[in-house]
Structure formats: C-alpha cells, structure tokens
Amino acid sequence: MSELEQAVKKFDSDPSIGCMILTGSNRAFAAGADIKEMQNKSFSEVCKGNFLSNWTALAESKTPIVAAVNGFALGGGCEIAMMCDIIIAGEKAEFGQPEIVIGTIPGAGGTQRLTRVVGKSKAMEMVLTGNRISAKDAQLYGLVSAVHPVESLVDEAIKLAENITKHSKLTVQLAKEAVNSAYETTLDQGINHERRLFHATFATHDRKEGMSAFVEKRKPNFTDS
C-alpha cells in the first residue's frame, strides 16, 4: 500500500496523465490485508501505529482511476477497488467483505463505501455473512459498471481510459469532484457545489474551446487550461 500510495501520488501530479488503471492478476485483484501479518498485532499497536493511514491516496487522487478487477477482490481488495472511480470486472471476478469470518470488520471503507453503492440490505448481507458476490451480481447492484471476458478486461479498461483522456483533463477533474460530492453532501449542498463547478468551467480555455469546436463543426483542441 505504501508503494501504491507513492505511485498514485506521482502519477496524480504528472500533468501528462489523464487516467490511471489499477489491476491485479487473473486470479486475484487483491485478497485483502495480509492476515498472517495482522494475526498477532494488538489493539495498542494498530491504534498507536495509525494502521491504515496510508490507504487514502487512491481516494484522494484528482486524476480518475479505473479498477480492472479479475479474480478475487476481497476485504481490503474490495475496499481498494471501491476507492477507485470506476470498477470494471472480468467475468470470473468475485467481490466480498469476508472480515467477519476472521473475527474482525472491514477497516478501509468496506462498511461505508459499499453501503453507499449497493444500499443497506445488500451491504449488511455481505458484511455480516462474509459471502462473496459474482461479477454479474456486482454489476446488478451497481458496484461495477461493466463485465468483460477475463482476457480482454485490461484492454477494455484502456479503451475506457482513452475515452476519458480525450477530454480536457481539467474539466474531467471538476466532473470527478462533482460526482464525488454526491457521496459527501446533502442533495442541496451537492447541487450548489455542482452549479459552482459548472460556473467555474466558464473561466477555462477548454470550455470556450469545446463549445466553439461544436459550433464550428470541428474537433476541440483542449489544452487542459
């Protein structure tokens, strides 16, 4: 997670990067925190050591991140996927929060992000039973946006990322911020924030360029400014 944090921060501050893709292997995206490492830790150790504090970089990235999930996304693995902006899954992917099975509970957003995405009943079922759900069901519940064959998943993620990066990076960041507001605010606050960000696009070159290109029937030349 420390390495992932460093990489995400580095890419997020690189103006030439418009989207990141996070993936694992065909067998597993991530099976969660290392149970063998946690087995003998005490409350005072994890509390004083501020355990999990380096798990926030993904969610704080201004650049969009697509999670391409093949295989298992369990516990911290499911939580990492949910820190990304879009999750697409391979047909054999499985999602779950199995912490209850090993005597603990999700500790990196599994009770919070999952509940906001799939609703209370399904989140409770997953968190209280530890049962896994398939990629197809994850799509049904809105956890993933698309399901693809295992072999083509990363290519599909790249296509999706290219679709995002053809737009103004600056505007994409504002759009991402606006969507994320929906998770943090009341509807009224979110609508006000969205409207202000919309107004802010009128201060950018790319908003003028995008509208001019449409009117002049040509492709826009965005400069991310």
Ligand SMILES: CCCCCCC[C@H](O)CC(=O)SCCNC(=O)CCNC(=O)[C@H](O)C(C)(C)COP(=O)([O-])OP(=O)([O-])OC[C@H]1O[C@@H](n2cnc3c(N)ncnc32)[C@H](O)[C@@H]1OP(=O)([O-])[O-]
């Ligand atoms: C750093 C702190 C961060 C804290 C984050 C906290 C937040 C989070 O909410 C808490 C967690 O994620 S709690 C975690 C929540 N996640 C879980 O509870 C998932 C636990 N894992 C499983 O349920 C099963 O292993 C799978 C279904 C992933 C694969 O089943 P399969 O295909 O039958 O294969 P297999 O034979 O079973 O495994 C192959 C080898 O991998 C090994 N290994 C696997 N996962 C491991 C792990 N997390 N750990 C360590 N090792 C793990 C396994 O022991 C075995 O090693 P061996 O030396 O060869 O014996």
